[in-house]
Amino acid sequence: MRFDSEKIINAIAHPVFACRRALLVVFALITMLLGYSATHLRVDAGFDKMIPLQHEYMQPFTHYQKVFGGANRVLVAVMQKQGDIYDNPVFLNTLKQVTDEVFFIPGVDRPTVTSLFTPNVRFIEVVEEGFAGGNVIPAGYKGTPEYLETVRKNVLKSGVVGRLVANDFRGALVRAELLELDPSSGKRLDYQAVAKRLEDIRSKYQHDGIDVHIIGFSKAVGDITDGARGVLVFFLLAFIITSVLLYFYSGSRKLTLLALVCALLPVVWLLGLLPLMGFGIDPMSILVPFLIFSIGVSHAVQMTNVWKHGTVLGADSLQASRNAFNKLLLPGSVALLANALGFLVIMHIKIDVVRELGITASLGVLLMIITNKMVLPILLSYTRLSAADLKRAHAGVSRFDFLWKRLAQFAQPRPAMAVLFVSAVLLGAGAWKARDMKTGDLGKGIPELHDNSRYNLDNAAIVDHFSIGVDGIVGSGADLQRTGRLHQLWDHGYDRPV
Numbered sequence: 001m002r003f004d005s006e007k008i009i010n011a012i013a014h015p016v017f018a019c020r021r022a023l024l025v026v027f028a029l030i031t032m033l034l035g036y037s038a039t040h041l042r043v044d045a046g047f048d049k050m051i052p053l054q055h056e057y058m059q060p061f062t063h064y065q066k067v068f069g070g071a072n073r074v075l076v077a078v079m080q081k082q083g084d085i086y087d088n089p090v091f092l093n094t095l096k097q098v099t100d101e102v103f104f105i106p107g108v109d110r111p112t113v114t115s116l117f118t119p120n121v122r123f124i125e126v127v128e129e130g131f132a133g134g135n136v137i138p139a140g141y142k143g144t145p146e147y148l149e150t151v152r153k154n155v156l157k158s159g160v161v162g163r164l165v166a167n168d169f170r171g172a173l174v175r176a177e178l179l180e181l182d183p184s185s186g187k188r189l190d191y192q193a194v195a196k197r198l199e200d201i202r203s204k205y206q207h208d209g210i211d212v213h214i215i216g217f218s219k220a221v222g223d224i225t226d227g228a229r230g231v232l233v234f235f236l237l238a239f240i241i242t243s244v245l246l247y248f249y250s251g252s253r254k255l256t257l258l259a260l261v262c263a264l265l266p267v268v269w270l271l272g273l274l275p276l277m278g279f280g281i282d283p284m285s286i287l288v289p290f291l292i293f294s295i296g297v298s299h300a301v302q303m304t305n306v307w308k309h310g311t312v313l314g315a316d317s318l319q320a321s322r323n324a325f326n327k328l329l330l331p332g333s334v335a336l337l338a339n340a341l342g343f344l345v346i347m348h349i350k351i352d353v354v355r356e357l358g359i360t361a362s363l364g365v366l367l368m369i370i371t372n373k374m375v376l377p378i379l380l381s382y383t384r385l386s387a388a389d390l391k392r393a394h395a396g397v398s399r400f401d402f403l404w405k406r407l408a409q410f411a412q413p414r415p416a417m418a419v420l421f422v423s424a425v426l427l428g429a430g431a432w433k434a435r436d437m438k439t440g441d442l443g444k445g446i447p448e449l450h451d452n453s454r455y456n457l458d459n460a461a462i463v464d465h466f467s468i469g470v471d472g473i474v475g476s477g478a479d480l481q482r483t484g485r486l487h488q489l490w491d492h493g494y495d496r497p498v
Contacts, residue, residue: 034272044280047072049352074216079171089143123158162467195222213458263296292364321381
């Protein structure tokens with residue numbers, strides 16, 4: 001059976017334009033409802049979403065996570081600007097207060113809180129009678145010189161230098177692990193709230209003599225979210241530039257406005273559907289709505305341009321709109337479906353945040369089939385251009401004739417061979433340089449933020465003063481002290497990771 005695309009398109013176009021007024025009311029109601037739903041959209045970040053939990057290398061991590069603790073960790077470094085921690089009793093008092101503050105942050109796994117003032121940091125030494133030990137900070141600590149000297153000796157005996165105490169003895173760490181679910185509410189932990197509490201700790205205890213440095217996934221999410229709000233400024237600037245270019249190209253304020261509105265519609269619909277589907281928006285995929293807008297502008301320009309050509313040739317608004325619909329429905333829909341399929345392919349990567357990105361992007365592109373291929377033609381069918389607009393539109397059609405004629409010359413055999421030769425040279429150069437491509441994170445800190453961001457500066461300060469790594473999922477110092485416990489578990493029947 002022969003596929004008659006023209007017949008199918010006409011069958012779709014007839015009810016669309018016959019019921020265009022009713023459809024326009026329906027689309028307006030949908031926009032209002034989804035716009036209201038979009039106000040309930042929340043930032044949805046999660047540590048487990050960022051790692052490939054189903055990968056074979058992650059199986060030991062998930063299997064022994066309850067024994068060794070997770071990697072969703074917060075590090076708060078309290079640093080003196082001058083002198084070491086044993087010269088200043090105020091420093092240790094500040095460290096104790098910071099430890100208490102971290103302990104009571106909602107979502108903190110309290111047994112994992114570790115600092116010089118927590119009972120899980122102990123020292124052991126060999127004495128004449130055998131072994132002796134105790135807490136690094138002795139009971140009844142009062143901050144006198146005698147107590148400070150005792151603390152200094154206990155720190156050296158405990159082996160926490162470089163892990164909890166800075167190598168130059170100018171600071172100390174408070175460590176804590178976060179739960180994925182808030183135990184008080186049972187909901188996913190609000191990382192922005194945790195980041196705000198951590199920032200409150202910094203502002204409360206940092207002063208002229210003491211610096212506070214904070215890193216961890218929750219703090220990174222908070223900083224990325226704050227930075228994402230700044231992206232809105234760039235989006236507004238891009239929106240203005242796009243508006244100017246559209247007006248320069250179309251010569252009509254009406255066509256420019258319609259193109260922008262229909263490019264924003266799939267964004268509004270997408271943001272409204274996400275809460276209804278039980279999704280939030282992850283800070284790592286905050287740019288997806290802007291991507292949808294840019295694709296929407298491209299397809300809206302195609303539709304308005306074909307409609308404009310029809311009106312310049314003398315067709316009325318309805319006929320020009322229907323002709324544009326007939327010409328662009330099939331190729332435009334196929335192009336959008338191909339885009340959606342491309343985004344769906346990345347869902348093969350078994351990382352939840354990547355899969356959510358694929359779902360969000362593909363859904364936004366599919367919505368564009370309705371907004372740009374149906375809503376926009378209906379709006380254009382009610383659009384009337386003034387004589388001045390038609391004159392500018394006619395001028396716009398012929399304004400770039402010289403450019404198209406120049407570009408058409410490359411379709412001739414000799415210029416085409418030159419283009420192919422240059423392309424082959426560039427392809428070879430690109431393939432040669434591709435050998436130097438590095439995989440992974442090559443910088444310090446997190447690549448989502450600038451090198452001079454507060455988070456990355458805090459990261460650099462902690463790495464410089466402590467003998468710990470922060471660029472991978474690694475065990476903490478307290479974890480390393482429990483490696484013997486792991487062998488005991490293996491000996492008692494627990495599966496040994498491969």
